[in-house]
Structures are given as C-alpha cells and as structure tokens.
Amino acid sequence: ARHAAITGTGSYLPEGVLTNFDLEKLVDTSDEWIRQRTGIVERRIADPDMATSDLCVRAGRQAIKAAEIDPLDIEMVIVGTATPDTFFPSTACYVQQGIGAKNACAFDLSAACAGFIYGLDLADGMIQSGRYQTILVIGGEVFNKILDWEDRNTCVLFGDAAGAAIVQGTDEEKGILASYIGSDGDYADTDLLGIPAGGTRLPASHETIDNRMHSIKMRGREVFKLGTRIMPEAAQRALDMAGLTIDDIDLLIPHQANIRIIEAVGERIGIDPEKVYINVDKYGNTSAATTIVALDEALRSGRVKPGDLVLLVTFGAGLTWGSTLIKI
Ligand code: ACO
Numbered sequence: 001a002r003h004a005a006i007t008g009t010g011s012y013l014p015e016g017v018l019t020n021f022d023l024e025k026l027v028d029t030s031d032e033w034i035r036q037r038t039g040i041v042e043r044r045i046a047d048p049d050m051a052t053s054d055l056c057v058r059a060g061r062q063a064i065k066a067a068e069i070d071p072l073d074i075e076m077v078i079v080g081t082a083t084p085d086t087f088f089p090s091t092a093c094y095v096q097q098g099i100g101a102k103n104a105c106a107f108d109l110s111a112a113c114a115g116f117i118y119g120l121d122l123a124d125g126m127i128q129s130g131r132y133q134t135i136l137v138i139g140g141e142v143f144n145k146i147l148d149w150e151d152r153n154t155c156v157l158f159g160d161a162a163g164a165a166i167v168q169g170t171d172e173e174k175g176i177l178a179s180y181i182g183s184d185g186d187y188a189d190t191d192l193l194g195i196p197a198g199g200t201r202l203p204a205s206h207e208t209i210d211n212r213m214h215s216i217k218m219r220g221r222e223v224f225k226l227g228t229r230i231m232p233e234a235a236q237r238a239l240d241m242a243g244l245t246i247d248d249i250d251l252l253i254p255h256q257a258n259i260r261i262i263e264a265v266g267e268r269i270g271i272d273p274e275k276v277y278i279n280v281d282k283y284g285n286t287s288a289a290t291t292i293v294a295l296d297e298a299l300r301s302g303r304v305k306p307g308d309l310v311l312l313v314t315f316g317a318g319l320t321w322g323s324t325l326i327k328i
Contacts, residue, residue: 004127004135004167005175006326008069009296010062011163012055013283014046020156027152034156039259043159043284045144051085055162056140057098062296064099067166069134071099074166076135077106078122080115080288082317083141084108095138104136112193113255113316114181115139115288116163120312120324121179123167130169138164139288146195148215157257158216159284163292174327177309178241180234181322187226193218193317227261230321232268235313238323244309246271251304255314256280256290265313277303287316295326304328 019042020031034040046055056079064071077099079092092106111118116139123135140162147155167176190196197213198204208214231254239245246252246269254262259280266276277294286293291312298304308328315321 002128002130003170003172003175004124005170005172006165007168008063008065008067008166009164009292009299010059010066011161011289011293011296012058012062013161013293014044014050014055016045016047017042018045023156026149027155029152029156037260038157039280040157040284041281044161046142046160050142052081052083052140052142052162053085053091053094053098055142055160056091056095056138056164059140059162059164060095060099060136060138063136063164063166067168069166071101072103073134074101074104074136075132076123076126077101077104078109078119078135078137080109080111080119080137080139081141082110082112082115082287083143083146091140101136111316111320112318113257113287113290114314114318114320114322115316116292117312117314117322117324118181118320120165120167120176121181121322124176124179127167127169133169135167136164137167138162139292141287141289143287146215148212151215153220154216154218157285159286161283161286161289161293163289163296165292165295176324177327178238178325179322180237180241181320182234183321184319187319191217191219193223224258224261226319227257227315228264228268230315230319231255231265231313234315234321234323235269235311238311238325242325244325248309249275249311250308251275251277251298251310253277253291253294253298253310253312255316256283256294257285290314299328
C-alpha cells in the first residue's frame with residue numbers, strides 16, 4: 001500500500017533564552033514553583049521583529065535540506081499555528097514565499113496545539129489519495145506576543161519555536177502507519193483556553209485592549225485534567241488502528257505542555273518512562289511546534305533510528321487532539 005513517509009525534518013528555536021529567574025523579575029513567581037508545577041526551566045523568546053513565518057521558514061529550509069529535495073518539488077504547504085503573522089494572508093503564504101515553494105498551494109490550519117498533528121493527518125490523506133506526492137507540514141508559534149506578561153498563571157508556561165516535516169509518498173512499509181484526529185466543540189470556551197478578543201466575536205477596541213482580552217486565558221486545572229484524560233485515549237486509537245500495542249513503541253512524543261501531564265499520560269498508557277521524550281524543561285509549551293521539534297531532535301541525536309516506531313500524541317484548545325504512529 002502507499003504510505004506517507006517523513007523524509008526530512010527541521011526545527012528552529014530562537015536564540016533568546018528566558019529563564020525562570022528572569023521571570024521572577026517580571027511577575028510574582030519563583031523558579032521553584034515553576035519547576036515543581038510544570039517542569040519548565042527556561043523557554044526561547046523570538047526577537048520583537050520576528051513573526052511566526054520567520055521561524056517557520058528557518059525550520060522549513062532545514063527540513064527541505066534533510067529530505068534532499070528542491071523547494072519547487074513541494075506541492076502543498078500546511079502551517080498549523082495559533083499565532084499567525086496576520087489574519088490574512090495566511091502564514092503559510094509568507095512561508096511559501098520565504099522558502100521559494102512556487103509550485104505549492106499554501107494554507108493555515110487552526111487546531112491550536114494539535115495543529116501539526118492535524119497537518120500530518122491531512123498530508124497522509126492527500127498522499128494516500130494519490131493527488132499529492134510532496135507536502136511540507138509545519139507547526140510554528142510566536143507565543144510570546146499573545147501572552148499577558150502580567151499574568152503569572154499563563155506567562156510562565158509558553159515559548160516560541162517552529163518545526164517542519166517533508167512528507168512524501170512511498171511504496172515501502174514505513175512512514176505514517178496510523179493517524180487519528182478528533183475535536184469537541186463543547187469545550188470551545190476562550191476562558192478555558194483561548195484568546196477572547198481580536199476576532200469577529202469581539203473585534204479590537206479600546207475596551208478590549210484596556211481589559212487585556214487579546215492575550216491567552218486559561219483555567220489551568222481543568223486543562224490539566226482534560227489533557228491527562230484525552231491523550232491516553234488518542235494514543236490508544238492510533239495503536240488500535242495499526243494493530244499494535246504500547247509495548248511495540250520505541251518512543252512516545254507527547255505534547256510538551258507540562259511535565260506532570262506528560263508523566264501522568266505515560267503512566268496511564270503504561271509505557272516505560274525511558275521511552276517518553278521530554279524537552280519541556282528547555283522550551284516550555286510551544287503549542288503546535290512541540291511534537292515536531294521533539295521528533296526533529298530525536299532524529300538528529302540518533303535517539304530514533306530507521307525502523308523505530310514513534311507515537312506522537314497531542315491535545316489543544318478547541319478542544320482538539322490527535323495521534324500519529326510513524327515507522328521511521
Ligand atoms: N508562580 C507562583 N504561583 C502561581 C503561579 C506562578 N507562575 N501561577 C499560579 N500560581 C498560584 C495560583 O494563583 C494558586 O494560588 P492560590 O491557591 O492562592 O489561588 C496556586 O499557585 C496553585 O494554583 P493551581 O491552579 O492549583 O496550580 P496547579 O498545580 O494546577 O498548576 C498549572 C497550575 C501549572 C497551570 C497547571 O494547572 C497546568 O499545567 N495546567 C495545564 C496547562 C496547560 O497544559 N495548558 C496548555 C495546554 S493546551 C495548549 O498547549 C494550548
């Protein structure tokens with residue numbers, strides 16, 4: 001059967017590092033609190049003149065190089081992001097221009113933290129249908145510009161990053177073996193997780209700005225519970241689709257939101273903790289970028305090798321969730 005293989009990956013982490021100690025000077029928090037509750041030690045912050053597409057272009061170029069293809073071979077550019085450069089044009093069109101993918105169609109995908117895994121699912125279907133052969137899927141965010149730097153409940157949690165994957169059709173038994181995505185709009189609530197203003201519900205006004213409604217809002221404990229419930233279910237769905245069990249998996253890459261969520265998910269799924277990838281300590285929650293940045297790191301460091309089975313699983317605002325089972 002025809003499969004969608006990941007033939008190259010790339011990532012970009014901005015150079016600027018913001019430590020928990022730096023945050024102690026901005027809000028009433030402590031390194032100890034942040035470490036204990038979240039596992040985050042530091043995060044990367046993009047320069048003020050950088051928008052999401054600038055990070056995505058850098059990650060995309062690296063993936064193109066790793067896959068040894070020409071940008072002109074790319075037929076579709078999908079950018080999963082919750083922090084687009086502009087409402088429109090799409091971030092993906094800026095990325096298309098930046099990498100010179102003149103032959104592609106390009107569009108954004110809105111699924112919050114699940115954006116990359118949604119993009120992979122789409123690419124998988126497009127390739128299996130036979131209509132497309134080479135697709136660039138990116139998850140990228142500049143979260144620092146949608147944070148309320150006076151709200152300690154949220155500003156300590158997030159960071160900026162982009163990750164990219166070239167997905168190509170192959171007749172070999174490898175690549176995406178199973179992919180599953182889901183949503184539940186009953187949880188579409190900007191106070192649970194989201195940004196209340198700036199869209200057509202509450203357009204920007206002096207009032208929305210004065211009331212700080214253009215930055216992320218979150219009820220952390222509820223999100224925590226949802227994540228620990230949904231990610232194990234999503235992971236199991238992909239395993240069932242492929243007829244595999246968790247014991248077959250060489251590396252689990254869960255969405256990097258919080259170390260305690262990651263550990264709880266690992267425990268519920270029943271996987272050896274050594275097989276769970278963690279980099280939330282270095283980068284914080286980079287939303288749509290977390291799983292692909294982690295996969296890129298795992299490939300480049302040799303932690304995963306050809307033939308290994310890797311399971312990505314995520315959840316995000318919407319709610320949205322998904323899982324991808326990949327044979328490297
Ligand atoms: N520093 C110090 N104290 C803080 C901070 C901070 N940065 N933030 C909150 N507190 C305080 C709270 O005000 C609260 O004080 P109170 O009891 O006097 O009211 C106290 O710490 C404890 O708050 P809890 O909500 O009980 O803390 P909890 O253990 O739940 O940890 C956290 C909070 C880290 C936000 C946790 O709930 C969490 O990680 N939730 C999930 C967040 C998440 O994953 N979000 C994104 C997922 S989807 C996506 O990626 C978009």
